[in-house]
Amino acid sequence: MRHIRVRVHRWVVWWLCFGVVCGAIALVNIFFRDLTRQQDKIILIVGVIHWTLGGLVCWAFDGVKIETVPTPERTESAERRPIREWHSASEFLLPGGRKSLLPPWY
Numbered sequence: 694m695r696h697i698r699v700r701v702h703r704w705v706v707w708w709l710c711f712g713v714v715c716g717a718i719a720l721v722n723i724f725f726r727d728l729t730r731q732q733d734k735i736i737l738i739v740g741v742i743h744w745t746l747g748g749l750v751c752w753a754f755d756g757v758k759i760e761t762v763p764t765p766e767r768t769e770s771a772e773r774r775p776i777r778e779w780h781s782a783s784e785f786l787l788p789g790g791r792k793s794l795l796p797p798w799y
Contacts, residue, residue: 698760705756708747716740 719736722728728736751757785795 696762696764698762700758700760702754702756705747705751708751712740712743712747715743 719740723733723736
């Protein structure tokens with residue numbers, strides 16, 4: 694199983710938001726104002742230039758990176774295995790009286 698990681702630069706998000714806002718304003722002007730055909734074409738050409746330029750700049754500067762990251766295999770290696778803590782039996786004896794924390798053997 695592979696994970697997909699998408700890395701997007703901050704300026705790409707700003708470029709996208711700016712393009713959406715300007716596109717919404719352009720659509721409102723096209724639909725609700727009495728513009729000539731020439732003005733409609735100019736507005737649409739400016740929008741196409743904006744998105745084309747944004748795509749080229751993102752491609753040139755690696756603005757968006759899509760990486761596939763393989764999951765690490767679950768093999769227990771000697772380096773990853775936790776070191777077991779070891780204590781000798783004499784460490785469980787309380788000083789004085791030879792009393793033990795462990796139950797008696799009888």
